[in-house]
Amino acid sequence: SPIRGPIQAADPDPIRIAVLKFGTVNWELDTILHNGLDKANGFTLEVKPLAGSAAAKIAFEGGEADILVSDWIWVARRRATGADLVFLPYSKSVGGVMVAGNSPAQTLADLKHSKIAIAGGPLDKSWLILQAYALKNGMDLKTSTEQVFGAPPLLHQKALTGEFGGIVNFWHYLARLEAKGFRTLVSVNDAARDLGLDPDIPLLGYVMKGDFVREHADRVRGFAAASRAAKKILEEDDTAWERLRPIMKAEDDAAFEKLKAGFRAGIPDGQAVDPDAAARFFNLMAQLGGEQLVGTATTLPDGVFVDVGGW
């Protein structure tokens, strides 16, 4: 036919990321997509929504996704067994132990003999740090309290009905609790600082395979830049949050504000991770979590934190 449309510019190469459908990462990813930050940085973002964190790991291990959100302790564990995974910081948000607004507890010691709910299981990093902190202050948290492990949303709901003396959960659940009048008894950041650790090390991040980073360095760099740019928008622009509101599923304004504040507080400062600080952190984790947590890694393996330049 004689008339042809303009030749469509081919989409740039994709980056596939597996995330929880309503996870907090989506806020950043949605901002990237909405603002075209992916195309602007030379890649096409493909978000694969999944129903559980396990699903994301399967997708990643099975080669269905290039990026996964997890913590760097796990990356270190996997690296120690020979898996070539690297970590790109995403958030330093951590929780703490929260109690109901009307709870008489003022310090960890007041939780003695009460039930503490821990969403992440016995190897939850917040829980491990809190244990170390308590121990340093003369209390064996593990033996002097009763721990209840369970699915995060279930524990969240049960906390609301006052079933626990305290709860350790992921930060966005805790933000919602805070909106309901709960208060932080001890924050993990304070505990870490008390233990001489650097609380600014982002625990959560984007995990990628080493091969992928090496072979598609441009794309990864673009992704890092897009992430950075999205965070900047979210840090400064309240209207961007209004747009995200439907996918945040905040039950009310208070929760919305707490979630917004929590996310902002968790934005990393952009500095490269200090390897010594990380090593110290890892050693403590190895000590507390044991082989079950860190596997065969006794010290932090090299190369966990990816250097994408310009981060």
Place this chain on the structure above:
Amino acid sequence: MSKPNNQGGASGFSRISPAALLFPFLFIGVWYVAAGLAGNETTFPSPVTVGKIILAEARSGALFIHVGATLARVAAAFVIAMAVGCAIGLWMGRNRGINRWGDPWLVFFLNMPALVTIVLCYIWIGLTEAAAITAVAINKIPMVAVMMREGARTLDPGLNDMARVFRMTPAARLAHVVIPQLAPHFASAGRAGIALIWKIVLVVELLGASTGVGFQIHTYFQLFDVGAVLAYALSFIIVMLVVEYLILQPWERHASRWRNAG
């Protein structure tokens, strides 16, 4: 020989019982009252709330996409699992040698956690529909096999002899001697089977799909949106009730009419 009252001759299909037709009203009534007594919409939403969610999801089309996706997976896995499971079960039930060697494998796969099979299938086959359906079928086949094996063991040897003497063809034996005797086992394997499959499909969808009732249920569970979880669970149960009353029960009545007539 017991001969309860009934019409002579073989009568055809009959209708859905009024009890079954009343069930939805009864059920919603009970639920409504219970929810009212509980008085907590978050943990025990009323049927009105859930009904609204179902309507909203239906209007947006999401409901049909997810229920459809799950149904397709359930149907595919069901057909595969029943076919393979019946074949294995009958074979093992009729052949002692095969049974002796196959039995530990059957027990092994029967007790293999769904989670493990699913993860391994996803990792080895990839995050595809084929992997999902394979995983479900692997989970379900041993169960069908176990049930059909028990059925095969109870086959009437007298009728078997009769079929041999009269040289009935294998197909005729299957259709007229074996299957009618296995019908009750088949019905319970089928019914328990669909239920189990759909439970496993939920796990499959939790672990590696981006559509389906399981995906939705787990996603809403993360948000602790009990209403939406119930909305999806219920939608699927409604589909299963329809299958039960429009397909399974008429078939069963047809297959067992000799029992009630005799």
Place this chain on the structure above:
Amino acid sequence: MSKPNNQGGASGFSRISPAALLFPFLFIGVWYVAAGLAGNETTFPSPVTVGKIILAEARSGALFIHVGATLARVAAAFVIAMAVGCAIGLWMGRNRGINRWGDPWLVFFLNMPALVTIVLCYIWIGLTEAAAITAVAINKIPMVAVMMREGARTLDPGLNDMARVFRMTPAARLAHVVIPQLAPHFASAGRAGIALIWKIVLVVELLGASTGVGFQIHTYFQLFDVGAVLAYALSFIIVMLVVEYLILQPWERHASRWRNAG
């Protein structure tokens, strides 16, 4: 009446077959070769790796704590589910009226996703053992009921008449007329039942328990430690194999010896 060769009179229990005794070796052999071919310890660990993990967990005592906890839950839920399920199933199988009214409820609960029951039980009863076992039992009861109902429908009316004419007591009828006929259905309900229960217990332990094989599997699964996941899955399967060969099969052989002798 077919009369295959066999000793006259009623013979007792017999031994575990050599096929079953060979199974572990065969299984490990196949696994070893397959793992070698796959060559990826992360996604397909070899039996040596998994064996080492089992040993380590056993030495630390963790294995016994968790397998024990799961076994206790499985056993409790199994007993409850079989008792209640059999009662409901027999009742519905023998009484048309009850069946007509109960049937939609049965289908409803049969197809209720485990996740929903479990979450609701945890919310309404609390994060306790009782809630866990109740949740599992609720999941399992409809299945047992469905299977036993099919069994009850096939009861020989002639023998039933005989028992009535000779005024056998209800207990004697149950023990000598009903149960022997239901034994195959019972065996498949039991076998499929334990497998299903244990699958549900895994979900229960995932959602709200602090011990158990399911809890461990999920913990290791979060870490993507496939070796440890397999180690726990396998430990439980071994327990189930032992139950199968030391309890279920001898009972079954005993219960069906008339079939092989006659």
Place this chain on the structure above:
Amino acid sequence: MQVEVRHKKFGGAQILDWIEMSVGAGEIVALTGPSGIGKTTLLRIIAGLDRDFEGAVTDPGRIAMVFQSPTLMPWRSAADNLRLTTGAERASIDRLLDEVGLEGKAKFFPGQLSLGQQRRLALARALAANPATLLMDEPFISLDEETAARMRRLTMKVLEGRRIATLIVTHDLVEAATLADRVVMLGGRPAAIETIVPITTPRARRDAVTEAAALRALTPGGAGNAHGNLT
């Protein structure tokens, strides 16, 4: 024991018409009639196994029945099949098994017995039950003459002196004439009582001659040979 059936239908088809009969305690009544007429149906009504009829059964008391097919519990041994249904004791079970020619087969499952042996076991069960009403649906078929005669003798011995109302379905007119005090013949469609032949000779004196006479009285054609005419 009295039975009065006004009518009995299966689906649309009426099987039994008005049938009224009574069997006194200690009396033996033989019931005959062509195959498919409704004899088993009547027995089932009397036994209370079929309640879907118009009419009434009065005073049957405790019932024992020899079903037309043996109806044994295949998963229980021969001895258990007697014990569990009648509550008889070991010793009497052993004696009874002897008497029906099943000595040494106490531990056999029914599937290991020949059909004739199964029938004898079912007969033994009914005899051991010590009933007020004894219903027997062709109890002596599938047996060779000698064994059948032994079973008849055994039955008469058990019945003798007891106040059992006995109803025996049989196609064998000689058998009917030798055993019964009265022979009731069913006929027609729907079935009704066609003839009642009282046997007046005392039981002890019935022999081949009386039988032959009875036989002549019973068979309409009057011919001595009740067996097949092939010509």
Place this chain on the structure above:
Amino acid sequence: MQVEVRHKKFGGAQILDWIEMSVGAGEIVALTGPSGIGKTTLLRIIAGLDRDFEGAVTDPGRIAMVFQSPTLMPWRSAADNLRLTTGAERASIDRLLDEVGLEGKAKFFPGQLSLGQQRRLALARALAANPATLLMDEPFISLDEETAARMRRLTMKVLEGRRIATLIVTHDLVEAATLADRVVMLGGRPAAIETIVPITTPRARRDAVTEAAALRALTPGGAGNAHGNLT
């Protein structure tokens, strides 16, 4: 058809001793012997249903069998029970049902038939199968004399002129004598052939008189009355 059983055991107990017999095409052999002797066992061996014996069965060809109990498919109608086993056509099925007195019951399930009707259906099935060897295990019991006679006539009509080797188990010596060309009596423990009585009168000429003579020849005591002696 020839059969040679060297011995047959169930578990430890030997049931059949050396038994050798042959039935020629077109020949009818009656097999008698006390209940539990091993007649059914022998038939099952010939039919190839029991292969656990020492000996051999030669040339049985296509077999049809009337089992001792009817052994019908309870979930298929009377007509289907004939059709599915013999492949007979509608018309011949209807005719056959008529001939065995089951007119109008083509659509009935076996459970809706009386036991005698079920037996006749089983007989019809064997007759329709057009076999080389016909094995009948007490085919005419549980029937009234008239019906039984009709069934015997029907059987003879079907067999007539065809080259079928027929073996009939019966306890009725008169029946044996009227139908068969040869009567084989089993006896002993383990069972062996005790007597073989050839019936030389041509089939067409056998009547009540011949029968009576045959009967006398067959029964050891020689008395004309084979029925129960109660005294």
